[in-house]
Amino acid sequence: MTDSISRKNLKLARTLLLVAVAMFGFGYALVPIYDVLCEWKWIERDRPDDIKKVSESAHKVDVNREITVEFLTVLNESTPMEFYAEKKQIIVHPGEYHTVNFYAENKTNKEMKSRAIASFSPALISKYFEKIECFCFSEQTFKPRETKKMPMRFVINPEIPEQYKTITLSYTFFDNTER
Amino acid sequence: MSAVVDEHDHDHHADDHHDHGPDKGLLRWVITTNHKDIGTLYLLFALTMFFVGGSMAMVIRAELFEPGLQFVDPAFFNSMTTMHALVMVFGAVMPAFVGLANWQIPLMIGATDMALPRMNNMSFWMLVAGVLLLASTLFMEGGAPNGGWTLYPPLVLQPITVGKALPFAIFSVHLLGISSIMGAINIIATIFNMRAPAMKLMDMPLFVWTWLITAFLLIAVMPVFAGAVTMLLTDKFFHTSFFNAAGGGDPVLYEHIFWFFGHPEVYIMILPTFGVASTIIPVFARKPLFGYASMVWATASIAFLSFIVWAHHMFTVGMPIAGELYFMYATMIIAVPTGVKVFNWTATMWKGAMTFETPMLFSISFVVLFTLGGFTGLMMSIAPSDFQYHDTYFIVAHFHYTLVPASIFILMAAGYFWLPKWTGHMYNEKIGQLHFWLSVISVNILFFPQHFLGLAGMPRRIPDYAVQFADWNMISSVGGFIFGASQLLFLYIVIDTIRGGTGEKVSDEVWEDAGKHGLEWTLPSPVPYHTWTTPPLTVPTEHVLDSH
Numbered sequence: 001m002t003d004s005i006s007r008k009n010l011k012l013a014r015t016l017l018l019v020a021v022a023m024f025g026f027g028y029a030l031v032p033i034y035d036v037l038c039e040w041k042w043i044e045r046d047r048p049d050d051i052k053k054v055s056e057s058a059h060k061v062d063v064n065r066e067i068t069v070e071f072l073t074v075l076n077e078s079t080p081m082e083f084y085a086e087k088k089q090i091i092v093h094p095g096e097y098h099t100v101n102f103y104a105e106n107k108t109n110k111e112m113k114s115r116a117i118a119s120f121s122p123a124l125i126s127k128y129f130e131k132i133e134c135f136c137f138s139e140q141t142f143k144p145r146e147t148k149k150m151p152m153r154f155v156i157n158p159e160i161p162e163q164y165k166t167i168t169l170s171y172t173f174f175d176n177t178e179r
Numbered sequence: 180m181s182a183v184v185d186e187h188d189h190d191h192h193a194d195d196h197h198d199h200g201p202d203k204g205l206l207r208w209v210i211t212t213n214h215k216d217i218g219t220l221y222l223l224f225a226l227t228m229f230f231v232g233g234s235m236a237m238v239i240r241a242e243l244f245e246p247g248l249q250f251v252d253p254a255f256f257n258s259m260t261t262m263h264a265l266v267m268v269f270g271a272v273m274p275a276f277v278g279l280a281n282w283q284i285p286l287m288i289g290a291t292d293m294a295l296p297r298m299n300n301m302s303f304w305m306l307v308a309g310v311l312l313l314a315s316t317l318f319m320e321g322g323a324p325n326g327g328w329t330l331y332p333p334l335v336l337q338p339i340t341v342g343k344a345l346p347f348a349i350f351s352v353h354l355l356g357i358s359s360i361m362g363a364i365n366i367i368a369t370i371f372n373m374r375a376p377a378m379k380l381m382d383m384p385l386f387v388w389t390w391l392i393t394a395f396l397l398i399a400v401m402p403v404f405a406g407a408v409t410m411l412l413t414d415k416f417f418h419t420s421f422f423n424a425a426g427g428g429d430p431v432l433y434e435h436i437f438w439f440f441g442h443p444e445v446y447i448m449i450l451p452t453f454g455v456a457s458t459i460i461p462v463f464a465r466k467p468l469f470g471y472a473s474m475v476w477a478t479a480s481i482a483f484l485s486f487i488v489w490a491h492h493m494f495t496v497g498m499p500i501a502g503e504l505y506f507m508y509a510t511m512i513i514a515v516p517t518g519v520k521v522f523n524w525t526a527t528m529w530k531g532a533m534t535f536e537t538p539m540l541f542s543i544s545f546v547v548l549f550t551l552g553g554f555t556g557l558m559m560s561i562a563p564s565d566f567q568y569h570d571t572y573f574i575v576a577h578f579h580y581t582l583v584p585a586s587i588f589i590l591m592a593a594g595y596f597w598l599p600k601w602t603g604h605m606y607n608e609k610i611g612q613l614h615f616w617l618s619v620i621s622v623n624i625l626f627f628p629q630h631f632l633g634l635a636g637m638p639r640r641i642p643d644y645a646v647q648f649a650d651w652n653m654i655s656s657v658g659g660f661i662f663g664a665s666q667l668l669f670l671y672i673v674i675d676t677i678r679g680g681t682g683e684k685v686s687d688e689v690w691e692d693a694g695k696h697g698l699e700w701t702l703p704s705p706v707p708y709h710t711w712t713t714p715p716l717t718v719p720t721e722h723v724l725d726s727h
Contacts, residue, residue, distance in 0.1 A: 009294040009368045016364040020402050027406025030436050031421060034429075076425070077337060117424045123497040174425030 054130045059095035062158045066091050069156075071100065072170035079114060079175040080107045081142075094158040102135060102150045104173065106142035113176045115139045121168040128160040129167065139176060200708045209304075212296035213708065214281045215601070220303050221278030222594075226673065228270035228310065229587075233663055235263035240625075240659035242642050243652050256642035257325035262317065264328035265348075268448065269355045270310045272582070275590050276451040277302075277362045280390050282601065284366060286699035286706065287384050289375030289715045294368035302361035309354030316344035316351075324348045327640060329437055330408065332422040332430045336415050345415060349408045356401040363394035363401075370394075375698075375714035381475070382718055384697055385468065388475050389454030392482045396443045396450070399486075404440035407433060431496050438489035446485045449581065450478060452549075452589040453520060456542050459596050460524055462693050463539035464531030470523040477516035477523075484513050494565045503562040510560035514553065521550050536690070537611035541592035544619045545585055552580030555630065570640075573633025579626045584619070591618070591669060598673070599689045603705030604680035606672050614672065617665035624658025695719050 069092055071085040082105040092098055106112045116136040120126045131137075135150035142148065156167070201207050201216065211217060238259045242250050251259070281299065285292055293299045316323040324344050326335035335345065370383070370391045383391075410421040411433070420426025422433045453474075461468045468474065490498060490506040498506075524546050533539070555577040559565050568574055591614075599605050628651035633639075637648045644652065685704045693700040698718055702710055 005294075005372055008372045012368045012371060013295055013298070013364050016367060016398055017360075020360050020364075020398050023399055024402035024406050027403035027436060027439075028410075030403075030439065031410075031432065034432050034435060115425045172424070174423075176425050 054132060056097070056132050056155075059155060059158055061093050061095035063093050065094055065158075065162075067094060067156055067160070067164065068166045069098075070166065070168045071102075072168060073102065074170060074172040076172055076174045079173050080112075081105060081114065081173055081175075082107060082147075083171075083173050092156060094156045094160055097132070097153065097155050099133075099151050099153045102152060102171070103147060104135075104140070104142070104150065105147040106145055109144045110177070111144060112142045113139055114142065114173050115176050116171045116173050119170050119172070121170070122164065125160060125164055125167055128157040129169070130155050130157055136171060210300070212292075212300050214285050214293045214296070214299065215706065215708065217293075217299050217303055218278045218281030218283075219601075221274050221281060221306075224303075224307065224310075225271050225275035225278060225590075226670070228266055228274070230666070230670070231314075232263050232266035232271055233666065235259045235266065236659065237663050239263065240656040243644070244656040245653065246644055246646050246649050248643055251642065253642045254322055254325055257327075257640060258317070258323040260640050261324050261326065261328050262313070265313060265324075266310070267582075268328070268444075269352075270306075270313075272448050272586050272590070273359060274306055276390075276393075276448070277359070279386075279451065279455070279590075279593055279597075280362075280366055283597065283699065284369055284387055284390060285373070286702065286710060287387055287697055288370065288373065288378055289698055289711045289718065290369060290373035291709065291711050292373075293365050294373055295365045298361050299365050302358045302365070305354050305358040305361070309351045309358060312347055312354065313351040316347045319343050319347070329434075329441070330411060331437070332411060332414065332433050333424075335411065336422075346412060349412050352408050353405055356405045359397050360401050363397035366390055366394040367398075375711070375716075375718060377714070377716060378718045381472065382720055384454075385457035385471070385474055385478075386451070386454035389450045389457075389478050392478050393447050393450045396447050396482055396485065400440040400443040400447075403436060404444075407436040407440065410436075431493075434493045434496060435490065438492045439486075441492060442489040443482070443485040445578075445581070446481060448586050450482065452545070452586045453478065455589045455593045455596075456524060456545055457520075458697065459538050459542045459592055460527050460546075462596075462690050462696050463536060463542075464528045464533050465692060466527055466531045467696075468523070469526035469529075470519070473519055474523055477519040480516040481513060484509065484516070488513065491560055491562075491565070494562045495569045507560055507562040511557065514557055517553055521546060521553075534691075536595070537606075537608065537615055538592040538596035540612070540615045540619075541588045541595070544615075545588045545592070548580060548584035548588070548619075548622070552577055552585060555580065568633060570638055571633035572629040572637045572639055575639050576626050576629035576633060579629070583626065584622050588618070588622075594669070594673065596690075597699075598676050599680075599685045600699060600702075600704055601706055602677055602680070603685060604676050604678075605683045605685050606676040606680050608681075610668055610672055614665060614668040617668070618662060621658045621661035621665060625655055625662050626658070628652075628655045628658075 068089055070089040071087065073083045073085055075081055075083055082103075084103055086101045086103070090098060090100065104114075118134075118136050120129065131152065131154045133151060133153040135148075135152065140148070140150075201211070201213065208216065208220060211220075238251060239256070242248070242256055281293065284290070321343055324330070324335065330348070370387060374383070410419070413419040414421055414423050414428070418426075420428040422428045422430045424430065457468055457474055488506060488510045490502060491510045494503060494506070528543075535543075555573070559568050559574065559577060595606060595611055632648050632651050632655070635648065637644055637652075687702065687704050688694045688700045689704060690700075696719060698715055699706070701715070701719075
């Protein structure tokens with residue numbers, strides 16, 4: 001190998017190494033890019049953190065339609081809590097306001113911070129499910145052995161397409177206590 | 180980097196003593212910087228891993244022979260599916276192609292060696308370290324990773340599925356990634372800077388072209404995978420929340436990042452396969468490769484498309500309709516350049532004076548069976564149908580058709596094709612043919628019924644199943660056992676050929692008129708330890724005739 005070729009080889013190798021390092025950075029850049037893309041208007045969003053608080057407004061109640069809303073309560077595997085809804089399901093008219101109480105108990109003798117994450121099935125109806133009050137809007141702090149009654153107030157927007165008859169709403173409590 | 184500069188001094192030394200051969204003793208294999216030695220190391224390591232990963236597949240097929248739990252517990256079964264995939268992808272198929280690249284690229288382009296020989300040695304030993312680290316997880320408390328080779332969160336982050344193995348698996352992925360990035364840099368530098376002056380880019384054999392493009396894919400996506408697993412690591416141990424819903428993360432994000440790597444990764448395994456097939460078929464059809472230039476462009480287009488179709492692996496995650504449609508159509512477009520390739524291989528054989536030695540048999544069966552795997556891929560690209568196929572045995576059948584009778588068969592073909600050149604000994608053609616026929620029949624008994632199982636709804640990655648799936652599973656397992664046992668014939672042939680084979684002295688060309696097809700056949704057989712110390716003045720251009 002002559003001098004000039006080994007110099008060329010090293011130069012090329014360095015450039016390619018830089019490309020590899022840049023691609024490692026690109027992997028991390030995908031995290032914010034993903035968030036930005038999911039905010040685009042034409043992409044129908046169905047991510048749990050889209051479920052934001054809305055203020056109570058007057059909807060026309062559509063008494064001709066009935067939608068069954070089912071409630072699932074789940075604990076992420078190591079969360080030491082008891083968590084349940086007062087009702088397994090309710091039948092509502094679109095446009096009608098309802099409040100359902102959820103109960104959660106801290107089973108430990110320490111203060112606990114935990115966060116409930118919601119998810120819907122079918123996923124794409126989340127934008128019609130308007131929540132006025134929910135324990136899932138923020139992290140909850142539980143005193144040792146405390147049981148909390150947590151109301152969730154919601155309305156289903158009457159614009160929800162005809163084909164939806166049943167909505168399943170699932171909450172998962174994650175233990176976020178600092179250790 | 181200074182190590183490589185030193186290497187250049189060493190090379191002057193080598194030039195002064197043209198005929199000096201390899202060092203004596205076992206240490207030669209540890210410290211070697213010779214591309215042929217390193218190629219041999221890669222190939223033998225890959226062959227070993229092929230049998231290790233294969234044994235894991237045998238465990239899987241034994242457990243699935245009948246419904247119910249017979250031999251292993253479910254967690255270990257899932258470890259086997261996970262480790263089988265990781266070992267086969269990162270330990271067998273990828274290193275085998277790097278081994279072929281090490282042996283063949285310098286021979287085919289008239290270079291003395293790889294561009295960065297010491298880095299070459301380092302990337303091999305890093306691969307060994309990575310695979311050993313991965314294998315060590317088998318003996319850990321809680322067992323090897325068992326959440327699938329894709330390492331999806333939240334599954335892979337839960338203690339119940341990983342035990343202590345996760346950080347080891349992740350560091351192993353880092354090492355394997357660094358190893359393949361170094362290999363890729365080396366290959367690009369060799370192809371760009373070390374070609375014989377007479378060889379223009381569009382004179383290069385297809386194997387060199389496909390590897391050049393594959394190397395760029397590796398540099399682009401291996402770091403992204405390294406990033407994704409690093410995020411898993413920090414989510415698990417340093418309280419970050421990239422994929423942790425409680426902290427505002429999203430597990431679906433992992434799937435996007437993973438498949439941004441994962442889809443190009445499948446082409447990393449198949450593009451060199453295309454290259455070897457494009458090298459072997461013209462020799463035995465005794466015709467130049469049909470459509471050389473279109474082959475090059477098809478390879479480049481497939482590589483480009485591989486970056487923009489990743490989400491077809493995750494149609495069921497709840498993507499927006501616009502996304503489903505985009506990824507569906509983009510995926511279907513890949514069938515076009517792939518179709519060009521299949522057409523060209525067929526047209527190369529058309530009216531050729533074909534003979535059917537073992538490498539050609541494997542290559543022809545590759546064209547047929549890979550196309551079959553491609554068709555099922557096309558079926559799954561249709562987003563609404565994919566909801567039915569997703570995570571069933573149908574996808575298992577699909578990707579095994581594109582990997583086993585494609586990549587693996589072509590690696591076998593490459594072994595039969597070049598072993599006589601490398602060793603100077605002829606392999607036993609009768610046993611080779613027997614190996615081919617046993618393999619090609621059993622591979623279909625093994626994987627074809629899995630299409631039926633998948634369409635009937637059998638999920639993948641389960642140790643037990645409903646009784647209606649029993650018959651086809653039993654047939655599939657029988658095929659699997661025959662296929663596994665047949666590969667011992669290949670092992671025998673490799674060892675036998677290295678030790679003298681049939682005793683028949685092979686000519687420099689080995690195969691009739693091969694000299695017209697590639698530079699390597701103009702060298703003596705066996706290939707001397709140092710080659711092309713003076714670059715060839717002319718290069719064979721028959722394979723590129725129609726583009727000139």
